[in-house]
Amino acid sequence: MSDLTKLKIAEARDGLKDGKFSSRELVAAHLTAMDSARGMNAYITETLDKAVDGATQSDDRRAKGDVGKLEGIPLAIKDLFCTKGVLTTAASHILDGFKPQYESTVTTNLWNEGAVMLGKVNLDEFAMGSSNETSYYGNVVNPWRRTTDDQPLVPGGSSGGSASAVASNIAMGATGTDTGGSIRQPAAFAGIVGMKPTYGRCSRWGVVAFASSLDQAGPMTRSVQDSAIMLEAMCGFDPKDSTSVDMAVPNFEAALTGDIRGLKVGIPKEYRLDGISAEISNLWEKGIEWLKNAGAEIVDISLPHTKYALPAYYIIAPAEASSNLARYDGVRFGLRVEGVDLDDMYSKTRGEGFGEEVKRRLLIGTYALSAGYYDAYYLKAQKVRARIADDFKEAYKSVDVILTPTTPSAAFAFGEKGDDPLEMYLNDVFTVPASLAGLPGISVPAGLSADGLPLGLQILGRPFDEETVLRAAGVLEQAAEFTATPTAWWRG
Amino acid sequence: MGMIIQGATGDWEVVIGLEVHAQVSSNAKLFSGSATEYGADQNTQVSFVDAAMPGMLPVINEMAVEQAVRTGLGLKAQINKYSVFDRKNYFYADLPQGYQISQFLQPIVGEGTMTIELKDGETREIGITRLHLEQDAGKSIHDQHPSMTLVDLNRSGVALMEIVSEPDLRSPEEAAAYVKKLRSIVRYLGTCDGNMDEGSMRADVNVSVRKFGDELGTRCEMKNLNSMRFIQQAIVYEANRQVDILEEGGEIKQETRLYDSVKGETRSMRSKEEAHDYRYFPDPDLLPLQFDDAYIEKIRAELPELPDEKKARFVNELKISDYDAGVLVAEKEVADFFEDVAKGRDAKLSANWVIGDFFGNLKRTGNTLSNTPVSAASLGALIDLVKDGTISNRTAKEVLEEMFDTGKEAAVIVDEKGLKQVSDTGAIEAAIDTIIAANQDKVEQYRGGKDKLLGFFVGQVMKATGGKANPGVVNQLLKPKLDG
Numbered sequence: 001m002s003d004l005t006k007l008k009i010a011e012a013r014d015g016l017k018d019g020k021f022s023s024r025e026l027v028a029a030h031l032t033a034m035d036s037a038r039g040m041n042a043y044i045t046e047t048l049d050k051a052v053d054g055a056t057q058s059d060d061r062r063a064k065g066d067v068g069k070l071e072g073i074p075l076a077i078k079d080l081f082c083t084k085g086v087l088t089t090a091a092s093h094i095l096d097g098f099k100p101q102y103e104s105t106v107t108t109n110l111w112n113e114g115a116v117m118l119g120k121v122n123l124d125e126f127a128m129g130s131s132n133e134t135s136y137y138g139n140v141v142n143p144w145r146r147t148t149d150d151q152p153l154v155p156g157g158s159s160g161g162s163a164s165a166v167a168s169n170i171a172m173g174a175t176g177t178d179t180g181g182s183i184r185q186p187a188a189f190a191g192i193v194g195m196k197p198t199y200g201r202c203s204r205w206g207v208v209a210f211a212s213s214l215d216q217a218g219p220m221t222r223s224v225q226d227s228a229i230m231l232e233a234m235c236g237f238d239p240k241d242s243t244s245v246d247m248a249v250p251n252f253e254a255a256l257t258g259d260i261r262g263l264k265v266g267i268p269k270e271y272r273l274d275g276i277s278a279e280i281s282n283l284w285e286k287g288i289e290w291l292k293n294a295g296a297e298i299v300d301i302s303l304p305h306t307k308y309a310l311p312a313y314y315i316i317a318p319a320e321a322s323s324n325l326a327r328y329d330g331v332r333f334g335l336r337v338e339g340v341d342l343d344d345m346y347s348k349t350r351g352e353g354f355g356e357e358v359k360r361r362l363l364i365g366t367y368a369l370s371a372g373y374y375d376a377y378y379l380k381a382q383k384v385r386a387r388i389a390d391d392f393k394e395a396y397k398s399v400d401v402i403l404t405p406t407t408p409s410a411a412f413a414f415g416e417k418g419d420d421p422l423e424m425y426l427n428d429v430f431t432v433p434a435s436l437a438g439l440p441g442i443s444v445p446a447g448l449s450a451d452g453l454p455l456g457l458q459i460l461g462r463p464f465d466e467e468t469v470l471r472a473a474g475v476l477e478q479a480a481e482f483t484a485t486p487t488a489w490w491r492g
Numbered sequence: 493m494g495m496i497i498q499g500a501t502g503d504w505e506v507v508i509g510l511e512v513h514a515q516v517s518s519n520a521k522l523f524s525g526s527a528t529e530y531g532a533d534q535n536t537q538v539s540f541v542d543a544a545m546p547g548m549l550p551v552i553n554e555m556a557v558e559q560a561v562r563t564g565l566g567l568k569a570q571i572n573k574y575s576v577f578d579r580k581n582y583f584y585a586d587l588p589q590g591y592q593i594s595q596f597l598q599p600i601v602g603e604g605t606m607t608i609e610l611k612d613g614e615t616r617e618i619g620i621t622r623l624h625l626e627q628d629a630g631k632s633i634h635d636q637h638p639s640m641t642l643v644d645l646n647r648s649g650v651a652l653m654e655i656v657s658e659p660d661l662r663s664p665e666e667a668a669a670y671v672k673k674l675r676s677i678v679r680y681l682g683t684c685d686g687n688m689d690e691g692s693m694r695a696d697v698n699v700s701v702r703k704f705g706d707e708l709g710t711r712c713e714m715k716n717l718n719s720m721r722f723i724q725q726a727i728v729y730e731a732n733r734q735v736d737i738l739e740e741g742g743e744i745k746q747e748t749r750l751y752d753s754v755k756g757e758t759r760s761m762r763s764k765e766e767a768h769d770y771r772y773f774p775d776p777d778l779l780p781l782q783f784d785d786a787y788i789e790k791i792r793a794e795l796p797e798l799p800d801e802k803k804a805r806f807v808n809e810l811k812i813s814d815y816d817a818g819v820l821v822a823e824k825e826v827a828d829f830f831e832d833v834a835k836g837r838d839a840k841l842s843a844n845w846v847i848g849d850f851f852g853n854l855k856r857t858g859n860t861l862s863n864t865p866v867s868a869a870s871l872g873a874l875i876d877l878v879k880d881g882t883i884s885n886r887t888a889k890e891v892l893e894e895m896f897d898t899g900k901e902a903a904v905i906v907d908e909k910g911l912k913q914v915s916d917t918g919a920i921e922a923a924i925d926t927i928i929a930a931n932q933d934k935v936e937q938y939r940g941g942k943d944k945l946l947g948f949f950v951g952q953v954m955k956a957t958g959g960k961a962n963p964g965v966v967n968q969l970l971k972p973k974l975d976g
Binding site for chain 1: 540543544545546547548549550551552579581583584585588589590591641643769771772773776777778779
């Protein structure tokens, strides 16, 4: 039997259906692969027993004719999703030993569709980061390496563990969460597909909150079709999340017709940043060409407030985080470092429990909400956010989707951008505006850099029009013919 | 009548504003489905949301929203069709989220008014600034472990209405009258049970003093007062403390003070400088509250008759005195009880019985209206016996006592004890004749002009009939016979 771990979800679905292999065999192949890929540090917790039990139950269900959308498919879960009885860390020391007594809505939906959990994957602490260097459980390594050197590279973040796991075939797909680019950027760095649906499409219930008005779960897979399949299983209205939207879930897979004739694709001029590498702009030009060749109409558009997106994001997200993370106080769960009194216990627990980047953002957020600064920072940032949303609304009067690069560069080496947080924050320059506007976006691997690293293109769509986004992404994927895979150095 | 503190430098006026926290009557908490029953075992009414577990999200309890709108309408206040929940951020062990979900800039209810009544019958209009919805915190228990504080989260997330008054109150009595009236209104509306001893209603009291005609002085706030007595005592102490400072040339520092009910004094808790910066911002987990006129009008249409309207009706339609009507409507249960008694009966007579002997007996037997041994129907039946002449008013008072003590119906007691008054003219006439015959001297004196002797003859007849003769019949028959 060929290596089952190389299959895409759609292929494995067919194989399982045709009885070529069982879910137990599929899962076993992944567990073996995980065993030999520990050097990548993608998983924080491997749930071996759960995986084997899940596969066995799935095979039993299949035998009875009870087959879900992801029946028997092994997935990795970003360790930001609460999983009942399974250690959930948010990659933070402060959640030491935390085993939730509840299961997030998104993972519940996946299990209800027959998916099998392989384990919980690594991320930047509390999803704050773009390189997966802030995890208490250590860096995740990108399976890709430059052709020019052997330096370990970052997988992007915050869903770095998800990206690495999917790219190195130790999960068929993974959940991610995207607050300012945390699905799309690591997907681009790891040469996979990552989709952030519209804010409100997936329930946030049971997902450890970073910035509530931005956080959105989504799939990370090795094909656009797989993302469509997985998204359909994940999303849906949830009365337990007041910001979840009560809309029917479309058949996303059926949207992948391959036909984009007449589709209007916007190219925002403000995304042509000074100093953007020729590699990135060339890839973007290629993308434009591919879509045009497929019958799309290319339209130049303007999103005039784009340059204010990053500063606004780095006010709003930390402001919400400063409040969301107040519950990690050592009183009820996770880490507690005893002190002489309550305040002392708080400062010792939070001082030891949070890492540097989390502390930095909590301080920024606390400052931005403080009396006397609120209007100048938080309120102003909200006004900017409204303008950015208006920019997109205006643009979508003349176009159906927008095409941009996903990131300003390919994956970088550890420590390369560690010293200057601002340089690190620039990684999100292409992904943040759509996050602020709550729009759906997808990153598709579209080519390799000169030193052999994957690069992604991003397609953004109208609110709740994931179908058109997926359709355009499918065409892009087909045209790009991206078949490169990383060398499995980790097995050596 | 405002409180005046006579100082060495002149008279001082006391200015008071209240923030009353009223627990919303609702089976569930403001943002979770947990029960809210009082007195449950510690930490038994706590959901994952109430304990602020990671990833948990609040979902608004529509009943609590409806109750807030209902209360706003009861306070004749502006209902805001668009309001926003904000997070009020601060750390405390019994505040699991690290923030309280409240309403800051855009509350659900805006300005309103309430009429308070004072002892001398004077009324005053007190302005309501706003009403907003917010979560209660849990409870820290400091005295059950030598070094640890224990936390009970049963109250965590319970829905509260914070009702803020304008600084329109001028004396401890007015403050108490305000709280009493507010309690009466929310009880009528069924939006809060008003039980201060269970913490369902508590008040933060803001006090300042000034010379008459001056600008408002600097205020101090005393938090969490849970009885009318404490509210009044705290105001008296605090106002005098402030006057003493000012008269000695000092300045009042704006601060939060604690009222120590054991020592009867207020102490500084934290100054303005030490005050928290709550970093309010709109809660991104919740959508703004929005509703239309139809929603408000539907609730308005279902409003019960409120104490002011009820009082007016009692006075105008039932012809009950202003004072009696005020007593009857203060508590909804009393008003309901009275209306049950008065149904199909003389309202004034019913009011007298309820306010007088009925309440007297309740008090004597240590009962309250909720567990009265004499129902409205039973009291009504007793009044009927008086009205139709079966027993005298005097006998009825004794019967009511017996009803309270034995739980028996009036008719049964009257029967058993043979208390039915004699209206049989033959029997009474016979008794009169005997008495006239035995007291001829007095008859002569009466006929000679000593009218007052009529009372003597009536008394003798009553005595001869064992007090059961109908006094009206006695009078009617006696007079012609005496007159000859």
